[in-house]
Each structure stands twice: as C-alpha cells, then as structure tokens.
Amino acid sequence: MTTPAAVIVDAAAYAQAVEEAVKASAAYYTGGTSALDDDAYDRLVRGIAAWEAENPELVLPDSPTGKVAGGAVEGDVPHTVPMLSLDNVFSAEEFTAWTASVARRIGHEVTRFSVEPKLDGLAMAARYRHGRLTRLITRGDGTAGEDVSHAIGTVEGLPVRLTEPVTVELRGEVLMTSAQFEHANEVRTAHGGQPFANPRNAAAGTLRARDRAYTVPMTFFGYGLLPVADTDSELAARLGELAHSDLMAEAVRLGVNTPAGTAVSALTAETPEEVLARVREIAALRAELPFGIDGIVVKADLAADQRAAGSGSRAPRWAIAYKLPAVEKITRLLDVEWNVGRTGIIAPRAVLEPVEIDGSVITYATLHNPADITRRDLRLGDHVMVHRAGDVIPRVEAPVAHLRTGEEQSIVFPSACPRCGSAIDTGEQRWRCENGRNCHLVASLSYAAGRDQLDIEGLGATRVVQLVEAGLVADLADLFTLTREQLLSLDRMGETSTDNLLAALATAKDRPLARVLCALGVRGTGRSMSRRIARHFATMDALRAADAEAMQRVEGIGTEKAPSIVAELAELAPLIDKLAAAGVNMTEPGATPPVAASGDTEGGQAAEEAAGPLAGMTVVVTGAMTGALEKLSRNQMNELIERAGGRSSSSVSKKTALVVAGDGAGSKRAKAEALGVRLITPAEFALLVADHLV
Secondary structure, three states: OOOOOOOOOOHHHHHHHHHHHHHHHHHHHHHOOOOOOHHHHHHHHHHHHHHHHHOHHHOOOOOHHHOOOOOOOOOOEEOOOOOOOOOEEOOHHHHHHHHHHHHHHHOOOOOOEEEEEEEOOEEEEEEEEOOEEEEEEEOOOOOEEOEOHHHOOOEEOOOOEOOOOOOEEEEEEEEOOHHHHHHHHHHHHHOOOOOOOOHHHHHHHHHHOOOOOOOOOEEEEEEEEEEOOOOOHHHHHHHHHOOHHHHHHHHHHOOOOOHHHOOOOOEEEOOHHHHHHHHHHHHHHHHHOOOOEEEEEEEEOOHHHHHHHOEOOOOEOOEEEEEOOOOEEEEEEEEEEEEEOOOOEEEEEEEEEEEEEOOEEEEEEEOOOHHHHHHHOOEEOOEEEEEOOOOOOOEEEEEOHHHOOOOOEEOOOOOOOOOOOOOEEOOOOOOEEOOHHHHHHHHHHHHHOOOOOOOOOOOOHHHHHHHHHOOOOOOHHHHHHOOHHHHHOOOOOOHHHHHHHHHHHHHHOOOOHHHHHHHHOOOOOOHHHHHHHHHHHOEHHHHHOOOHHHHOOOOOOOOOHHHHHHHHHHHOHHHHHHHHHOOOOOEOOOOOOOEHHHOEOOHHHHHHHHHOOOOOOEEEEEOEOOHHHOOOOHHHHHHHHHHOOOEEEOOOOOOOOEEEEOEOOOHHHHHHHHHOOEEEOHHHHHHHOHHHOO
C-alpha cells in the first residue's frame, strides 16, 4: 500500500514542512532521536516532493528531496565515492514504473536484479589497509562523514582484519539485533541513562558515543565493496567489473558479515515479477527476524547496467528501496491497567492514544512486568515508541525521552492484588497474587473445563461461579468429588442437567496427561508445550521426579524455563495428589517414560514420532477444516499432528514443511505460497494421517 503524502496547501506550509523534515533528519542521524517516526517522516517528504513537482520554481535549497539521508549532518572525512541514499517506492505499481525508467536509461530491460533486505540501522564506510581496519566513517552528507573509528573492535561482523591483506572499502549498515538492543538498554539504564527508543536509535547513539563507562555490542551487515586510492590496480579493475551479487560473495570470502547467512539472504532475480515475489517473501518473514528491516533494496545487479543507468545527486538510478509499512509509531501512554490472570500473575497493560500501525488501530500494548516499566523509565503522558509486526502482540519499546514536557507522571504500582486485595509476591520479575490460582478461581476453573483442556461439557463460567459461591468447589480437584445431592441443591440444576454434568466429569477423568497438565495451567507452558512434556515423560510420577536438567531435555524448554516448571509442579503437588486420589488419569497414552540409565533423552516419544507419516515435519493448520476433520478443534488438530510424528506450529516460516489450508485460509496461506511451502487440503491431510485419527 502506498504511503499517503502529507497535504501541503501553500508556500508557507511547504517551508514549515521542509524545516520540520530537516530537523527530524538531523536529530535522527546525529543522536538517533527524532520527533517523527519513519512513517510520519515518509509522509512528510512525499508531501514535500508532491508540492515541489507542482511548484519547481519555489524549491528551497534545504529540501530533503535533494539531499542524501542524513544530509543535515556535517562530516569532516571525505568519502572516496559519494555515499548516496536510495529513492523509495511503496507499491508494486511504483516499482514497475521504476524498472521501466531504468530500462529506458540503459536501452534494454535489466537482465538481472539483486534483492536484499533494507536493514534499519546506520550507514557506514569501513576502510581497510593491507587487510587491517583503519577507519570507520558515517554517511554524513554523502560527500563527507564523521570519523567514528573509536568504535573499531566493538562491532560484530566487521572484522579488525580481513582474511586477505587487501586495501578496500566496505560499506554497510551498523545496527542492533533485538537481543543486543535489550542488553544495551539494560546496561544504559543501569548506568543512569535514559533507555533508547528502538534498536536503530540505540545503534546511532552508541556508535557516536565516546568515553563511555561501558560498551554494548552492535552488528555490521555489508552491502558494498569498492576500491580506494591505494587498492592494487588489478584488484581495483576486477572489483569494478563484478556484479553486485559477486561483490557480496567476495565480501563474505574476506570474512565480512552480510545478509547471506540470514533468513532474508540476498538473492538475484531475472524479472520484475521474480523481484516482487521475493519482496513478498521477505515481508512475510519480517516479524520473525532478529533485527529490524524497513524495506527491500533492489539493484540492477550487473556492473555494466549500473554504469549505464548512472546516479543523481542524492541517489543511484540503478537501485531503489521498496519500503514496507511501518511497524513502529510514536504515540502517548495514557494509562496503565493491572490485570490478574488465571494463575494469579499481575500483568501491566499500556493504554495508548490510538495509533494505526500496519493497517491496525492499536490502543493497548504489553508492558511485560513492573521491572520492565522501571528499567524503561516509563511515565504516564510519555510519548512512547510502539512496535507491532505481523501477528505479534504490540509492545511499548521505550519512552521518546527528548519529547518530555515535564508534566509526565510516575506510574503507580499496586501495593495489593487489584482483584482480591491480597498481598503480592514480588520475588520474581512477574508479580503474582499470593492467593495464586485461587485469586481468580472462576477463571482458572473455567479454563480447565474448556474444550482444549478437560472438555467438561455443561461446566461454563456461570455454573463455575455458582459452584464457587456455594462453597462446593475450592480447587480443580473438588469438581471430581461433587455428588448428585450437592448439584441438585443448586438453583436451575434439575436431574437431567445434574446427571449430564456428572457424566461429563467422569469422562474428563480419563483425559490424557497432556490435557491434565494444560488444565493445571503450569506457568511457562501452554497446550503445545503440555503435549511435549506429557509425551516425553509419559506419567505424572516421572514428570514430578524430573529435575531442571531432565526438564531441559524436552524440546523448547531451556535453562530459564526448566527450573520454573519444576518449581511450579512442586507447588502444585497437593492439588495433583488430590486429583489423582479423585481418579483423574495421570498417564499419556502411547508414550513411555525416558530411560535415564541408557542415556535415551527422547524415550518412547522419539521412537513413536520416527514412525509417523509426519516424522520431522513442522505443520501449520489454517482456515476451517472440512470432511473427516470438520469437528476437530484447533487443539485437537495439533494433537493429531503430534500423534502422527510431526510438530504443530501457529506460524508459517521457512522451517514449515506443510500447511493444511481449509476454507477461508488467509494470510498464512499467502505466506506459505510466498515461501514455497507445501499446501494441502483437509481431505488430503486426513488421508495422510488416517491411521492416527481417533
């Protein structure tokens, strides 16, 4: 979708828009901060360009349309070759028009394009002399940049020495990955600084910082390789004739980090249609990447085509940036709500001034936990950077501290449970009501009785409230000791409904261990993880005997989650004992416990999965199922996948082997098509797993 241009009505509004854009650009490229987010800046610049197209005689010399990105920034180190920006397109139609313009310039259709992610960082030139890194220079105004050589040795992917003693210049992007950004803010706030608003700002600010008491890592991705004055003449001639894709292969050979090893590695395409397919593929992967991208860079790959197309004053004519919709916007934090979950976790939620991000209006965002609020120094009334990508829950990144007015207010943390008034356990980052599950007993029991857990028909929220208020049920196990007389004593409980509920409870006792685990609501697990745990340990006794090391052998459980699951199971021991005494099943059909003595960490699970038709496959289900699968819930479909040896997933990626696309399949089907993932119908899937249908 094309980014709409800001509407500029007259020369005064135009001058004001230019001033605002120049200030925003200068702030962004000097300190990594700006009053405008990317989308707002793009709209402003497009509005400026539109007004200038109609009033060419009134174009101001400071206009951002005639300058490279960062053109307001002064630099004192001349570039060997101008370090230009890229022009942008925002739609397939604009991209097609660009390819036609390049064809007109070079006299023929482009025979090969390179397609690579547009990394959201800071452009950098790295000069090597005899294979040793001697200087780092920012883009600056495109003709000269700022010397930031003090950062040599702190940027991952930018080796201090190349694998060969060549004299060359590398160009690329310095950024922070998501993990590096989180670490940078932890270190920065620990030293009394304000948190960075987002990874791009963090990289820009860190790169320029001198004499700090701390250092934080950044990452370099190369996108250019060129000779300098002292480059060997033979090498210089060779580099001048290499296609862009071959130059990147040369950079990798020299030990430089490029997108080649990532999920969005650079590729070549022969037609505009192939380029657009690759654009869709990269866009589909965006939410899963460990670093930010704001578009896709498309270049005429061959050196001859680049020379024929030439360059303008601010951008090459042989390259373009296909911009993606913004996933970050600036808005205001109006309030913080404190919600209590079914396990007693007290979770803060940001109430935002509504803001549209990638087609969705966002009014709420996650704040994770109280420690996160403190670390990010969030305040009510703050302008905050909000991030949302794909189906990811929106989150508040950090305050935009330079926009503070002094009227912001501290966020008040609850001193008692907002739901029941009990004391709060603040011993961990995620605060919890000391009543635990009993704080929100109705929600906890309603969840346990749900279709994807114990599936107790006739036990809806209204009936649960009635049982709790009558004092008949104080925990999950009490459901299974209810008598006919107790139920008949309740309002609106006749003989038929009583007998039906007792029959449903008797059936629920025989649910597999995976369902029982899920009903217990062990923190750090969900339906999928509960199935994996149950299939790994096979019995509740084996599971309760496991220590953290044994728990880590379950796929998806790491060093942080394992101890908390073990501790949670210990905390639940009285309830588990009570459930077992009531006759609730504590085994997983078809699974066998792991044999610790033999060193078999997979136990019967691996053997069973190896024999299934979906062995080793990650499967995603989307849309409405039909035929033999019509009555299966999504959770039951996932159980079926795992019985057949596969692994269920809720998102499509390059690792997905199969997508079952039913009626109304939408974005997941489109993503599978873009990635070339195999698609099958519900009927075809039913035939594939027929032996495992129950």
